Every structure is written in structure tokens, then in C-alpha cells.
Amino acid sequence: MTTPESAVYPPSEDIVKNAHVNAAKYDEMYAQSIENPEKFWAEQAERIDWIKPFTKVKNVSYDFGNVDIKWFEDGQLNVAANCIDRHLETRGDQTAIIWEPDDPSDEAKHISYKELHLRTCRMANILESMGVGKGDRVVIYLPMIPEAAYAMLACARIGAIHSIVFAGFSPDALAARINGCDAKVVITADEAPRGGRKTPLKSNADAALLHCKESVKCLVVRRTGGQTTWIDGRDHDYNEMALEANDYCKPAAMDAEDPLFILYTSGSTGQPKGVVHTTGGYLTYAALTHEVTFDYHDGDIYWCTADVGWVTGHSYIVYGPLANGATTLMFEGVPTYPDAGRFWAVCEKHKVNQFYTAPTAIRALMGQGTEFVEKYDLSDLKLLGTVGEPINPEAWNWYNDVVGKGKCPIVDTWWQTETGGHLMTPLPGAHATKPGAAMKPFFGVEPVVLDPQSGAEIDGNGVEGVLCIKDSWPGQMRTVWGDHERFEKTYFSDYKGYYFTGDGCRRDADGDYWITGRVDDVINVSGHRMGTAEVESALVAHAAVAEAAVVGYPHEIKGQGIYCYVTLMNDREPSDELLKELRQWVRTEIGPIASPDVIQWAPGLPKTRSGKIMRRILRKIAENDFGSLGDTSTLADPSVVDDLISNRANKG
Numbered sequence: 001m002t003t004p005e006s007a008v009y010p011p012s013e014d015i016v017k018n019a020h021v022n023a024a025k026y027d028e029m030y031a032q033s034i035e036n037p038e039k040f041w042a043e044q045a046e047r048i049d050w051i052k053p054f055t056k057v058k059n060v061s062y063d064f065g066n067v068d069i070k071w072f073e074d075g076q077l078n079v080a081a082n083c084i085d086r087h088l089e090t091r092g093d094q095t096a097i098i099w100e101p102d103d104p105s106d107e108a109k110h111i112s113y114k115e116l117h118l119r120t121c122r123m124a125n126i127l128e129s130m131g132v133g134k135g136d137r138v139v140i141y142l143p144m145i146p147e148a149a150y151a152m153l154a155c156a157r158i159g160a161i162h163s164i165v166f167a168g169f170s171p172d173a174l175a176a177r178i179n180g181c182d183a184k185v186v187i188t189a190d191e192a193p194r195g196g197r198k199t200p201l202k203s204n205a206d207a208a209l210l211h212c213k214e215s216v217k218c219l220v221v222r223r224t225g226g227q228t229t230w231i232d233g234r235d236h237d238y239n240e241m242a243l244e245a246n247d248y249c250k251p252a253a254m255d256a257e258d259p260l261f262i263l264y265t266s267g268s269t270g271q272p273k274g275v276v277h278t279t280g281g282y283l284t285y286a287a288l289t290h291e292v293t294f295d296y297h298d299g300d301i302y303w304c305t306a307d308v309g310w311v312t313g314h315s316y317i318v319y320g321p322l323a324n325g326a327t328t329l330m331f332e333g334v335p336t337y338p339d340a341g342r343f344w345a346v347c348e349k350h351k352v353n354q355f356y357t358a359p360t361a362i363r364a365l366m367g368q369g370t371e372f373v374e375k376y377d378l379s380d381l382k383l384l385g386t387v388g389e390p391i392n393p394e395a396w397n398w399y400n401d402v403v404g405k406g407k408c409p410i411v412d413t414w415w416q417t418e419t420g421g422h423l424m425t426p427l428p429g430a431h432a433t434k435p436g437a438a439m440k441p442f443f444g445v446e447p448v449v450l451d452p453q454s455g456a457e458i459d460g461n462g463v464e465g466v467l468c469i470k471d472s473w474p475g476q477m478r479t480v481w482g483d484h485e486r487f488e489k490t491y492f493s494d495y496k497g498y499y500f501t502g503d504g505c506r507r508d509a510d511g512d513y514w515i516t517g518r519v520d521d522v523i524n525v526s527g528h529r530m531g532t533a534e535v536e537s538a539l540v541a542h543a544a545v546a547e548a549a550v551v552g553y554p555h556e557i558k559g560q561g562i563y564c565y566v567t568l569m570n571d572r573e574p575s576d577e578l579l580k581e582l583r584q585w586v587r588t589e590i591g592p593i594a595s596p597d598v599i600q601w602a603p604g605l606p607k608t609r610s611g612k613i614m615r616r617i618l619r620k621i622a623e624n625d626f627g628s629l630g631d632t633s634t635l636a637d638p639s640v641v642d643d644l645i646s647n648r649a650n651k652g
């Protein structure tokens with residue numbers, strides 16, 4: 001492992017000269033943002049068009065039992081009007097969205113701000129005609145097609161709250177989310193092409209809707225023209241309705257604290273929780289971070305490879321870039337189709353300036369050799385970014401040397417679904433970068449390193465602990481949908497008075513931050529966040545399984561893999577068929593992204609005398625690290641551990 005101080009890459013003079021924020025400006029702005037957040041954020045919020053200006057900037061309580069977070073609370077605005085209408089006069093014909101389809105031989109689309117306005121208004125009118133109004137929930141289950149952006153913005157326009165479900169989730173997971181937020185409408189497509197294969201989204205939605213209220217309606221976008229079953233009255237044809245829909249829909253005046261969207265994400269316990277983001281603070285924060293972190297300038301072509309099903313797609317494909325009047329690229333496909341050069345082919349084709357992706361993709365492509373990159377002209381690239389998981393120095397160096405040719409700063413952006421936008425990242429014109437470090441807090445963010453046991457702040461440099469944030473920033477989540485108590489308990493109860501991130505971190509000798517990974521039972525598989533508890537509950541729902549414990553283990557490409565210890569019912573015997581069946585079972589229950597990498601049969605699990613599973617031991621065994629199992633004498637039956645070690649699955 002490279003030591004933190006071993007490699008430092010200062011920004012080039014050229015970059016510093018042209019950047020929105022250089023080192024002196026960062027220091028000045030950061031100091032202001034901490035010393036006088038009210039003034040700082042009132043100024044920053046001027047980048048947004050307000051229907052009714054706010055007079056109160058910040059009203060926040062982190063007191064456990066009374067956590068309450070409000071920004072710009074008496075202001076009113078509309079997010080869609082900020083992302084579209086206000087650009088029409090100056091950049092109506094400029095491309096807002098470049099859409100690159102899964103199949104490179106299909107034609108890319110260039111959607112201007114004018115067209116985006118038209119499509120969004122029509123979609124908004126369609127939703128209204130289906131009975132959707134202010135505050136109603138709409139679930140979006142779509143491929144990466146422009147209609148996904150229209151749908152998000154249409155909801156925002158009429159004040160409906162969207163909840164996007166990643167198209168890789170199963171019907172069961174979709175149903176849980178539709179029911180979780182009591183959605184009125186689900187927007188889906190016939191099929192989702194990805195990597196040359198098609199996922200039958202409409203049939204998945206049909207299967208999900210069997211478990212939902214009969215009143216839930218379905219709006220279906222035609223993507224492939226593939227056959228779908230149709231239920232009259234419930235199913236609505238988007239393409240037909242768009243022909244008839246009115247071209248204008250008035251944007252609703254929304255309170256700054258009205259919810260904009262719900263996004264389900266995994267926690268360390270139980271089922272996924274609905275993270276709620278609101279309107280004014282979220283948009284201000286997404287727009288500011290997009291401009292500053294990526295050093296976005298007018299006319300740049302910006303590409304974030306995420307899916308709109310994740311928070312990265314919300315903040316950095318749609319809301320941040322469009323609020324800034326940017327040109328944002330939306331990619332339907334995968335990095336390895338038709339071959340491992342696809343990302344770079346798209347960069348060349350559309351002259352991409354800023355490119356933002358996940359370490360797992362970089363690791364996968366790195367293994368395919370440099371010739372896939374070298375074939376393409378990447379001279380338009382100015383900046384590279386990563387998100388979602390720690391990046392290992394090898395992948396960082398490859399990204400820097402082979403893709404960036406040593407001339408593009410790499411912003412390693414650390415943040416979470418809960419944070420709405422970047423909380424720590426180097427800024428390209430202000431900071432040196434170090435392979436694997438998230439480096440510096442963003443404006444208004446005050447990270448603290450706490451002792452995990454005592455909860456005391458650890459001062460100074462060269463220290464490590466759990467990462468908490470003092471005070472609030474405008475993009476912060478406000479609550480868990482329908483369960484404010486869970487919100488408080490998850491983020492504000494372990495370390496009172498702080499927002500607890502669930503991550504560990506190190507502040508190195510220079511005072512720069514390194515994220516060391518989750519300290520809870522959340523794992524990060526190919527940049528996708530997963531709760532081990534979710535996989536466990538999927539496994540125990542199978543009739544053959546008596547008990548299951550799931551942990552993460554280091555995986556060369558995925559970052560972390562899913563390692564499952566499974567205890568079978570007395571009358572069941574382990575077999576390869578059952579193993580395959582369980583793997584398929586989890587894919588059906590949650591989705592392919594939760595597919596177990598390793599299943600080890602476990603006649604018993606290590607438990608304390610009070611019955612608590614000792615996950616620490618299971619993690620060590622999964623990591624093949626038997627030397628540091630710690631004290632096993634408190635276990636009810638210490639021999640279980642020997643058995644697990646001697647039978648450790650010889651895989652992964």
C-alpha cells in the first residue's frame with residue numbers, strides 16, 4: 001500500500017490559471033463558509049432563481065430527539081425552471097443532454113434546452129392527467145434514456161416527489177419501493193438494452209405491481225418496441241400521450257423544504273431506507289459542487305457515467321449540470337460493450353472535457369490493456385473524477401497516466417446518498433492530489449475524526465478514527481421517508497451533536513483526508529452500496545436456509561465482494577445445485593447486483609453466549625486472515641471457528 005505522503009501531484013499552472021477556484025480562493029471561501037455560514041450560503045444561493053426570495057438561511061438542530069434541518073426555509077423556487085426555463089433565452093439551442101445509446105451503431109441524440117423544455121412539459125402534463133399532483137410520489141424505473149431526465153424534471157415541475165429505482169433491481173425490490181413511498185404512478189419502459197442484452201422492465205413492473213395497490217398506474221415509454229402485456233386502465237402509453245399533450249406546463253412554486261426526491265439506499269440494518277432530499281438547499285449544493293469540483297466552464301462537454309438510479313446520477317448527471325446550463329452526457333450502455341474501449345470511444349466521439357466514473361470501472365478496464373485507450377483521441381479531456389468507493393493507487397495511477405496522460409487532475413470525490421453532493425474532494429485548481437485521498441473538505445463542511453469508543457474528537461494530523469461532520473450543509477438529507485426516528489437513530493445517536501457518516505477516515509501528516517471504508521455493515525460492491533442485512537434476509541427467506549451471515553471481502557475488481565455463510569435446515573444437505581439455486585434466489589429477491597460471490601456452508605456460526613453473531617471473526621475468515629481473529633474465548637462454541645477456517649471456501 002502506498003503511504004499517504006509518497007506521491008503528491010500539484011495542479012499545473014495552466015489549470016490553476018483558468019480554474020474557478022485557486023488555492024488562495026479556496027482558503028478564503030472555506031474560512032468564510034465555516035465562520036459565517038449564513039452569509040456564505042446566502043450568497044451561494046444567488047446562483048438559483050427564486051420565485052420568492054428567502055429571508056432565513058439556516059435553521060438546524062442536531063440535538064438527538066429533535067433533529068431538524070432547514071435551509072432557505074421561507075424561499076420558494078422550482079427546480080425544473082432552474083434547470084431548464086431560465087436557460088432558454090441565453091442557451092435555448094445549446095445541447096443540454098447528449099444521449100449515447102447502448103449500441104454504438106444507433107444514433108446519438110442531442111437534446112437542446114428548448115427540446116428539454118418541451119419534453120418535460122409534455123411529461124408533466126401527462127402525469128397531471130394521470131392524477132399526479134404536488135407531494136404525490138412517482139416511481140421511475142427506466143433505462144438510461146432521455147425520458148428518465150424528462151420524468152425527473154416533470155415531477156419537479158409539478159411538485160411531485162420522484163423515487164428512482166435502478167433498472168437492475170428485481171420486481172420484489174421494485175414493489176418494496178413502490179409500497180414504501182406509496183407511489184401513485186410507476187414510469188417504466190418496455191425493455192432496457194444494456195451491453196447488448198435486454199432487461200424486460202415492463203414485465204418486471206407487471207410482476208411488482210401484483211404486490212401493490214390496484215390504484216397504482218403505469219406509464220410505459222417505448223424504448224425497443226419489444227412485446228409487453230397491457231392492462232387497460234392501469235397501463236398508459238407515454239409515446240401516444242406525448243403526441244396529444246400540451247407543450248407548456250407552468251412550474252409549481254415549491255417551498256425550499258418541500259421534498260424533491262426520495263432515494264432508497266442500504267443501511268447497516270434492516271431494509272433500505274428512503275433518503276429524502278428537499279428543494280432549495282439540495283439544488284444550490286448540487287449546482288455549486290458540480291461547477292467547482294469539476295471546474296465546469298461554459299461550453300464544456302461533461303460526462304458522468306453513473307446511472308440515474310443512484311444519487312450520483314441525480315446530482316451529477318441531471319440536477320447539478322442542468323442547473324448550471326451545462327451539456328451533460330447520458331450513456332445507456334456499459335464500459336465493456338462492444339469492447340473495453342467504449343468509454344474512450346464515447347469521449348472521442350463527443351469531445352468530452354470532464355469524465356467522472358467509479359473505481360470499479362477503472363479496475364475492470366485496466367485489466368484489458370492500454371491498447372483500448374490508446375486507439376482513441378482523448379485530447380479534449382481536461383479533468384477526471386472518481387466516486388463511490390476508495391480508489392487503490394494502482395487504479396489511480398493507470399487513470400492518471402493512461403487516460404489522463406498526466407495532464408488531467410483527478411478529483412476523488414467522497415460523498416454519500418445522504419449528503420446530496422460532494423463533501424470531500426480536491427479542487428482541481430486549488431489542491432494537489434494524492435492517489436487514493438479525498439483530500440479536502442468542500443465549502444461549509446467541517447469533518448471531524450472521532451475516537452470510535454469514546455466519541456471524543458481527535459485533534460492534530462496523522463490520526464485515524466470514525467468520520468463525522470459538525471453542523472449541516474445545504475445538500476444534506478432531511479429525514480428518512482416516513483421514519484424520522486430511524487433518521488435520528490442512524491445518523492445522530494452514536495456520536496451526539498454530529499452527523500455520523502458510517503465511514504472511517506485518516507487525516508495524514510499534511511492534514512489531508514483519506515477515507516478508509518465503512519465502519520458498519522454496509523458494503524460497497526462495484527461501487528454499489530449494499531447492506532449485508534438485506535442479503536441475509538433474502539437468504540433466510542429461502543426454505544432450505546436456517547441462518548445466514550454476510551460480510552464483505554476484498555475483491556480485485558469489485559472493490560468488495562459478497563461473502564455468505566449459510567447454515568442449512570437440518571433436513572437439507574449442501575450441494576452445488578443448492579448453491580446455484582441460492583445465488584439465483586438472491587438475484588431474484590434483490591437483483592443481479594446482490595449476487596453472492598462466495599457461499600460457504602456453515603454448520604454453525606460464531607456467536608457470543610448471548611447469541612450475537614461475531615461478524616468481526618467472519619470478516620477475518622472471509623479475508624483469509626486467520627492470524628488476527630482476536631479473542632474467541634467469549635464464544636458460545638469456539639470450535640465453530642476452526643470448522644469455518646478449515647472449510648473456508650476456496651474461492652474469490
Ligand code: WTA
Pocket residue numbers: 265310311312386387388389390391412413414415416417418438501502503515517518524527528529
Ligand atoms: C463510499 C455514492 C472512498 C463511502 C456517492 C460512502 C467512497 C459510500 C467515496 C456512499 C470515495 C463514496 N472514496 N469511499 N471517493 N465515495 N464512498 O450512498 O463508504 O452510494 O459512505 O453514495 O460510498 O455510497 P452511496
